[in-house]
Amino acid sequence: MSYKIIVDSCGELTEEMKASSHFETASLQIEVAGQRIVDDETFDQAEFLKLVSASPECPKSSCPSPERYMEGYRCEEERVYAVTLSAELSGSYNSAVLGRDLYREEYGEKDIYVFNSRSASVGETLIAMKIQECEEKGMSFREVIDIVEAYIQEQDTYFVLETLDILRKNGRLTGVKAVVATVLNIKPVMGATDAGTICQLGQARGIKKALVKLVDEVIKKLENSKEKVLAISHCNCRERAEYVRDMLKERAQFKDVVILDTAGISSMYAADGGVIVVV
Incomplete structure (x- = not known):
C-alpha cells in the first residue's frame, strides 16, 4: 500500500x-516586525532571530x-x-x-x-x-x-529555554503556576503533560545547571531506553544539544540519537538558545 x-x-x-x-x-506562518514568514525550506533562522531581537512586539504564528x-x-x-x-x-x-x-x-x-x-x-x-x-x-x-x-x-517531552516570554505572551503557559525569577538567572525545566499542555518540572540557576536538571528528569522517567530513539532539537546552540546528548548517553543506551536544528515555529517558541528533548 x-x-x-x-x-x-x-x-x-x-x-x-x-x-x-x-x-x-x-x-x-509567523508574523514578526511587520513581516509574514512562511515556515518552509526558505526559512532563515539567523535572520529570523535578528528580527525577533530587534522587534518590540512578540512574534505570532498561524x-x-x-x-x-x-x-x-x-x-x-x-x-x-x-x-x-x-x-x-x-x-x-x-x-x-x-x-x-x-x-x-x-x-x-x-x-x-x-x-x-x-x-x-x-x-x-x-x-x-x-x-x-x-x-x-x-x-x-x-x-x-x-x-x-x-x-x-x-513519549515524553522536556525543554529548557533562555526565556519563556514568547510562550507566555502567546498564551501557551496557561496553568503553569510557578513564576520564575529571571533576574536571578533562574531557568525552568519544562515538560509536556499527557494532555499535551506545558508544565514545569523543576528549575536551576543558570542554563548549564538547568540542562543537568533536564537530564535528571529524563532519566527519572526513562524506561526501555535501548528500544527508544533520543531526539534533541536546538535553536542556534548545537553545543548545548551535544552536551545534553553526551550526559544522557553516559547514563543510558539508546536505539539511536537524532539532533536537529529547530525550524521556524520551534525557533519562535524555543527562542535563541533553547533545547528540546523527546524520548
Missing part, C-alpha cells in the same frame, strides 16, 4: 525524510488552513497520515481534521488519520518516523494507528 505522511512545520524533518517521497510539510491539509490529502497515495503539534497549543490539529472532513465531502472516503502529537518539534519528528517504520513493516492501516497512538502515549 502507498502512503504519505504530512507533518506540520513545527516538526523538523531529517535530511533522509526530506529526500523521501513519503513526507510532506504543511507550513505554518496554522495551516483546512484547505491546505485537504490539498495534501488529495494525492495518489492510498493512505495519508498527518502529524500536528499538540492540539492544546495550536489550531493545526483541528485544521487537519477539518481538512480531512472537507476532503471526504468533496472526493469521497479515503484512509486518512490525523495524529495529535501532544508534543512539538522533534516529538512530531519521532512520530512521523514511527509511522514510516510501521508502514514499511506492512502493517494494516488500523494497526499503524493503534501502534503509533500507543507510542505517543509513551
Whole structure:
C-alpha cells in the first residue's frame, strides 16, 4: 500500500525524510516586525532571530488552513497520515481534521488519520518516523494507528529555554503556576503533560545547571531506553544539544540519537538558545 505522511512545520524533518517521497510539510506562518514568514525550506533562522531581537512586539504564528491539509490529502497515495503539534497549543490539529472532513465531502472516503502529537518539534519528528517504520513493516492501516497512538502515549517531552516570554505572551503557559525569577538567572525545566499542555518540572540557576536538571528528569522517567530513539532539537546552540546528548548517553543506551536544528515555529517558541528533548 502507498502512503504519505504530512507533518506540520513545527516538526523538523531529517535530511533522509526530506529526500523521501513519503513526507510532506504543511507550513505554518509567523508574523514578526511587520513581516509574514512562511515556515518552509526558505526559512532563515539567523535572520529570523535578528528580527525577533530587534522587534518590540512578540512574534505570532498561524496554522495551516483546512484547505491546505485537504490539498495534501488529495494525492495518489492510498493512505495519508498527518502529524500536528499538540492540539492544546495550536489550531493545526483541528485544521487537519477539518481538512480531512472537507476532503471526504468533496472526493469521497479515503484512509486518512490525523495524529495529535501532544508534543512539538522533534516529538512530531519521532512520530512521523514511527509511522514510516510501521508502514514499511506492512502493517494494516488500523494497526499503524493503534501502534503509533500507543507510542505517543509513551513519549515524553522536556525543554529548557533562555526565556519563556514568547510562550507566555502567546498564551501557551496557561496553568503553569510557578513564576520564575529571571533576574536571578533562574531557568525552568519544562515538560509536556499527557494532555499535551506545558508544565514545569523543576528549575536551576543558570542554563548549564538547568540542562543537568533536564537530564535528571529524563532519566527519572526513562524506561526501555535501548528500544527508544533520543531526539534533541536546538535553536542556534548545537553545543548545548551535544552536551545534553553526551550526559544522557553516559547514563543510558539508546536505539539511536537524532539532533536537529529547530525550524521556524520551534525557533519562535524555543527562542535563541533553547533545547528540546523527546524520548
